[in-house]
Amino acid sequence: MKTKDYIALTDFCSHYGIDESIVLIFSEYELVQLNTVNRKPHVSRDQLPNLERMLRLHLELDINAEGLQAIHHLLDRVTDLQEELKLLKKRLERFHQ
Numbered sequence: 179m180k181t182k183d184y185i186a187l188t189d190f191c192s193h194y195g196i197d198e199s200i201v202l203i204f205s206e207y208e209l210v211q212l213n214t215v216n217r218k219p220h221v222s223r224d225q226l227p228n229l230e231r232m233l234r235l236h237l238e239l240d241i242n243a244e245g246l247q248a249i250h251h252l253l254d255r256v257t258d259l260q261e262e263l264k265l266l267k268k269r270l271e272r273f274h275q
Contacts, residue, residue, distance in 0.1 A: 184220035204232060207243045209250050
C-alpha cells in the first residue's frame with residue numbers, strides 16, 4: 179500500500195475545516211472507505227471526488243447521513259444505468275451497419 183495513494187484523514191479535514199467525526203460518520207454509512215496507514219485513518223485518492231461531493235451536500239444543503247446514503251445509492255444506480263445504455267447503444271449500432 180503506497181502512502182502517496184492515500185491522504186491522511188487529519189489532513190483532509192484540516193484542509194476543509196471540518197471535524198473528523200463527519201467523515202467517520204460517512205464511513206459508518208459506507209459513503210467512504212477509510213484505510214489504516216501507519217495506524218491512522220486515510221482516504222484513498224480515488225475516493226476524493228465522491229467524498230468531496232458528499233461533504234458539499236452535507237454542508238451546503240444540510241443533508242444528513244441517511245439522506246446522503248440514499249443519494250449515494252441513487253448516483254451509483256444512475257452511473258450503472260448510463261454504462262448499460264452505452265453498451266446497448268454500441269450493440270444496436272452493430273445491427274444497423
